[in-house]
Amino acid sequence: MRKKTKKKQSAYTIVSAVLITVIAFLFIFPLYWIITGSFKSKMDIMSVTPIWWPTSWVMDNYQTLMGKRSAPLFEILGMVGPTIPAAFRWLLNTVFMAVVSMILTCITSSMAGYVLAKKRFIGRNLLFSLIVCAMALPKQVILIPLIREMSAIGLYDTLSAAIIPIVGWPFGVFLLKQFSEGVPGEMLEAACVDGASEIRTFTDIVIPMIKPGIGALAIFTFISSWNDYFMQLIMLTSNSRLTISLGIATMQAENSTDYGLLMAGSALAALPIIIVFLIFQKYFTKGITLGAVKG
Template sequence: MALVALAPLAWMASASFMAPGEAGALPPPLLPAHPTLAHYRTLFARAGMGRYLLNSFAIASASTLLSLACNLMAGYAFAKLRFRGRERLFRALLGALVIPAQVAMLPLFLLLKYAGLVNTYAGVVAPALATVFGIFLVRQYARGIPDELLEAARIDGAGEARIFVQIVLPLLRPIIVTLAVFTFLTAWNDFLWPLIVLTGQEHYTLPIALASLSREHAQDTELMMAGSVVTVVPVLVLFLLLQRHYLQGLMLGSLKG
């Protein structure tokens, strides 16, 4: 089953090095007869793939950092700080999970339009500042932090900000890595929301650029495969490097919940 799942990715990488028209032969060749980098040179020289790659990296990185800041503080507050209406508010947030994200896109787009954020990177990043899933994930993990540890720090005179930065964040390290990887992958692969918000081609991300490329070069299979490789490889490498921490954070979070 693993081979079946990886076969399309392997052929995608192989086809990206084939000569023009070679991938359309019947039966399709598994390996290029004469490997070439011409399609990658075309992507970065004429299709502007380098600009789109930087756009995707900037948006995904900003979304990840800002989302971590908001979700970590909110999740910790719901887990350990006592305030009026905490449980009711958290249940209301969980109820929002059943609402499809597409339903909120129109009012969200109108809000961003009134704020002047359409066709800006900030307009793409804004919806990722805080997510119900991220808050829930951090809350479930933070509930396992001993209350005695926090109370001891308060008795010693530490403020809430210092407790959060020096005590809580180091204990949340596994879930921080998990949430960072999840948020980065989501922002990198997002297609629908950037397509709605970004109207200028110079702001396009890789998924939008790849879709635009498919309309212009529908018959150029090898060029499309090269574009797909450029889109997939960065996040694939990131996930492979951090997969152990990512899975560890998910498992620990589920056990602590």
């Protein structure tokens, strides 16, 4: 019996390892193809037979990406910075938009989630029900009101117009409410007895206990903001305010596609996401597992 059990376990381990390897390859291959393709010549890229490894490593695609357009480094209060390649400005815009969206969303969602989980007030259940319903509402439904709202307050064609709609993300409130439910009420009562203010209780007790959820939400928000091409397309029009994905799309000719340029831009755009995930992957993993148990 023991030998049969060991054989079953070893067979299961082998099958699992093969499946995981295949799935990992399917996820990694597109990234490999983009990175290697960005260093290929046009002849290699347009070859009928796939060329898995560049015959000669060239920088032509990156030179085209950096030299095709230019933009000022910054525009603040009427001051204009030095001129740099537009791709760098687009990348800075995207990083700024994603980081600010991530920070503001984590702050507002953690506060709202804590209040909904631990405070008792009239309309609490109704408010949470509305937040859950908003999670199922497609963004396209509220797009026209968002555009009119941004135009009315003078934020249209600014990065703020792409940041503000993300800050009130219902999923973030829902996620951190689930984590806040696990904060022991006795600790909050003890802090109140010791004379701690609400802000002190929130920052010193609640935040450390829901940190895995905040880390997971940070990654979700960063990636969502970074990849929200549709919102960026609607809200941003000026060359100096474009994001990297939107800017690369505008560099394409009407009747032709420069695949080398697309791959170079995609490789440049993927780098910050990879860095952010490597930094927050510990919290991301904890957030997924703990959230699954508490949910």
